[in-house]
Amino acid sequence: MDFASFREKIGYQPLLLGSFALLASGALAWASNATGEAIAAAEAKDLRDSLSEVLPAGLADNDFLKDTVDLDRDGKTVTIYRARRAGQVSAALFKVAERGYAGDIQVLMAVDMDGRTLGVRVLKHSETPGLGDKVEVRKDPWIRGFDGRSLGDPGPDQWAVRKDGGVFDQFAGATITPRAVVKAVRGGLEFFAAHRAEIGS
Structure with missing residues (x-):
């Protein structure tokens, strides 16, 4: 054939x-x-770099990428990265998200064991360039206004943008974006407070 x-x-x-x-x-x-x-390895380095951006130097002597606990938040799993110093948990690092103007705004935050924010960064968003993108630390220092804040500082009624009677500035022409970030950070602090014992173990 x-x-x-x-x-x-x-x-x-x-x-x-x-x-x-x-x-x-x-x-x-x-x-x-x-x-x-x-x-x-590249993904791990990117994650470590992002987490290190919200965690002040000297607060961790462990590999916090390998010291995690998964917790439920509204039906979704949140991975908590635990920074330890001398064996004790010194801070929790995790992501939260809220709906902004053009989509979800993903926020990374570090919280110490007293419930105070050590650092907050926006990791991902689809907000309008030139308006809502001021939540990025490389474009505006606004996001640093959350450093050192807790559920008691400011008080519950003041966890809002100034337009809504709160203490946080909004952007001209883009109130929805900072409002969403404020809500995300407050929600993250409430989540931490509800799970402090599990995170600190």
């Missing part, structure tokens, strides 16, 4: 297609294995 007549047989196309699929999946598996460790 010559190649031309073999090619006309009904099983030729599926056989050829299957061979290419097998080769392609093998190549993808090899590439995934070859780059998997490098990708995981």
Whole structure:
């Protein structure tokens, strides 16, 4: 049987297609294995850098990426990264989110065991450039206004932007964005307070 007549047989196309699929999946598996460790290491470095941005130097002598506890918040799992010094939990680092003007605003915060914020950063948002993006620390220092705050400072009625009777500034033309961040940080502090014992163990 010559190649031309073999090619006309009904099983030729599926056989050829299957061979290419097998080769392609093998190549993808090899590439995934070859780059998997490098990708995981890069992701871990990015996460560590982000967490270190909200955690003041000297508060952790442990690898807080490996010291975690998962807790439930409104049906979603929140991973708490625990910073320890001399074996004692000194701070909790975690993400919270609230709906902004154009989508969810993801906030990373560090809280000490007394319930005070050590640092807050916006990790991800879809807010309007030039207006709502002032929540980014590289564009405006506004986000640093949460440093050292707690549920008692300011009082419960003042955890809001000035337009709503609170102590936090809003941006001209973009009140919804800072309002969402204030709500996220307050919610994060309430979440921490409700789970302080579990986090500190």
